[in-house]
Amino acid sequence: MSSRKPHPRAGLDRDEIVAEAIRIVESEGSAALTMRQLSARLGVNPNTVYWHVGNRESLLSAIVAQKADEIAGVQLKGSTPRARVADGVHRARAAIVESPSIAVLASEIGAEHLLIRPLAVAITSEIEAAGADGLDAGIATVSLLAVVAGLTTVELRRPQRAADGPAPEALSDGAWQGLTDFDHHDAAFDVAIYAILDAVFPSG
Amino acid sequence: MSSRKPHPRAGLDRDEIVAEAIRIVESEGSAALTMRQLSARLGVNPNTVYWHVGNRESLLSAIVAQKADEIAGVQLKGSTPRARVADGVHRARAAIVESPSIAVLASEIGAEHLLIRPLAVAITSEIEAAGADGLDAGIATVSLLAVVAGLTTVELRRPQRAADGPAPEALSDGAWQGLTDFDHHDAAFDVAIYAILDAVFPSG
DNA sequence: ACCTGAACACCGTTCAAGT
DNA sequence: ACCTGAACACCGTTCAAGT
Numbered sequence: 001m002s003s004r005k006p007h008p009r010a011g012l013d014r015d016e017i018v019a020e021a022i023r024i025v026e027s028e029g030s031a032a033l034t035m036r037q038l039s040a041r042l043g044v045n046p047n048t049v050y051w052h053v054g055n056r057e058s059l060l061s062a063i064v065a066q067k068a069d070e071i072a073g074v075q076l077k078g079s080t081p082r083a084r085v086a087d088g089v090h091r092a093r094a095a096i097v098e099s100p101s102i103a104v105l106a107s108e109i110g111a112e113h114l115l116i117r118p119l120a121v122a123i124t125s126e127i128e129a130a131g132a133d134g135l136d137a138g139i140a141t142v143s144l145l146a147v148v149a150g151l152t153t154v155e156l157r158r159p160q161r162a163a164d165g166p167a168p169e170a171l172s173d174g175a176w177q178g179l180t181d182f183d184h185h186d187a188a189f190d191v192a193i194y195a196i197l198d199a200v201f202p203s204g
Numbered sequence: 205m206s207s208r209k210p211h212p213r214a215g216l217d218r219d220e221i222v223a224e225a226i227r228i229v230e231s232e233g234s235a236a237l238t239m240r241q242l243s244a245r246l247g248v249n250p251n252t253v254y255w256h257v258g259n260r261e262s263l264l265s266a267i268v269a270q271k272a273d274e275i276a277g278v279q280l281k282g283s284t285p286r287a288r289v290a291d292g293v294h295r296a297r298a299a300i301v302e303s304p305s306i307a308v309l310a311s312e313i314g315a316e317h318l319l320i321r322p323l324a325v326a327i328t329s330e331i332e333a334a335g336a337d338g339l340d341a342g343i344a345t346v347s348l349l350a351v352v353a354g355l356t357t358v359e360l361r362r363p364q365r366a367a368d369g370p371a372p373e374a375l376s377d378g379a380w381q382g383l384t385d386f387d388h389h390d391a392a393f394d395v396a397i398y399a400i401l402d403a404v405f406p407s408g
Numbered sequence: 409a410c411c412t413g414a415a416c417a418c419c420g421t422t423c424a425a426g427t
Numbered sequence: 428a429c430c431t432g433a434a435c436a437c438c439g440t441t442c443a444a445g446t
Contacts, residue, residue: 145358172332178328178342192399192400198403
């Protein structure tokens with residue numbers, strides 16, 4: 001029971017701080033990640049955190065960047081370029097859905113592109129290697145990843161969307177269901193992705 | 205020079221408050237919209253704003269909802285359903301690019317769907333009227349609007365993206381350009397949109 | 409019904425100082 | 428190099444009170 005004064009040197013490093021920050025975001029959401037709360041959890045003065053990470057903005061960027069590396073750090077699977085690209089976008093979607101609070105964080109600070117960038121490079125080089133013009137390959141990747149970003153962005157706010165009201169008169173019940181029910185988002189994803197892939201890889 | 209005590213009744217109403225809030229967001233960005241700043245601009249006690257709008261969250265929702273009505277409040281133009289749907293998505297993209305700070309605000313509070321919802325209803329009913337199954341029409345609309353949301357979301361943070369670094373070795377210069385240069389985003393948008401439209405309206 | 413004054417419980421960040 | 432204490436200039440929100 002000896003605790004006169006806490007350690008004069010905490011021995012913290014930047015990675016530990018980022019790791020604890022990620023834990024907070026994943027368990028309590030991005031709003032719970034305050035510099036003061038974070039430092040309290042680490043048993044440290046707020047200024048210690050500032051010394052290591054600079055400021056809140058760069059801490060958030062570090063969180064997003066680490067998640068981005070996780071997403072891209074896997075080999076794309078498939079026997080054709082088209083299959084590997086399809087694998088890549090599905091992987092990206094799965095990763096984002098699995099860590100919704102990090103993805104929400106990315107969208108709050110406008111860093112969706114950071115989250116997806118490493119994967120974008122892999123996909124573009126795959127399309128280019130299949131014989132497409134470089135510029136076209138880049139453009140195709142942007143449209144594929146727009147689908148990933150757009151769909152998951154909308155979908156991440158699930159709890160906020162329940163009470164959206166009944167179907168407008170202009171629409172059939174089925175149409176309203178397709179529009180609002182998350183169960184059909186995988187289908188919407190595939191509609192968009194394979195439509196684009198068909199345009200990019202005409203030979204199927 | 206007579207100013208003993210300001211007006212005992214400000215005569216404010218909710219719409220004026222929302223209008224001033226929009227002015228702040230459009231001229232100084234969403235971070236500048238604080239309850240205290242807003243009330244100061246209106247020459248009023250902060251609690252007056254609270255009395256009218258409830259809290260900050262619902263003020264932000266009101267801003268997004270008003271913008272959504274503007275986007276959807278136009279008749280879709282074109283002689284075929286396919287053309288009218290294409291017009292709708294281009295209109296949505298243009299509207300969002302025109303008011304980037306409002307769109308950023310929507311993404312910060314996770315209300316992109318509110319921004320797009322009224323238009324989504326119009327587009328879905330257009331596809332359904334063309335003979336598609338209701339559920340399929342809803343799903344197709346979700347994929348179309350995912351492209352709108354995804355692309356504009358990434359693109360809205362223009363100033364933050366300049367210093368992203370040079371092309372990775374895996375990519376040609378052209379590919380890197382297609383991936384990062386905003387000048388090609390309209391092309392990426394059309395690639396995705398028309399690919400999906402081709403799948404939805406097979407007869408061209 | 410509409411508005412104010414004062415206060416609570418927080419923030420991010422900086423500065424000077426300690427070891 | 429690494430860390431603390433104290434302070435500055437803010438927040439959103441609530442409560443009691445005034446007309």
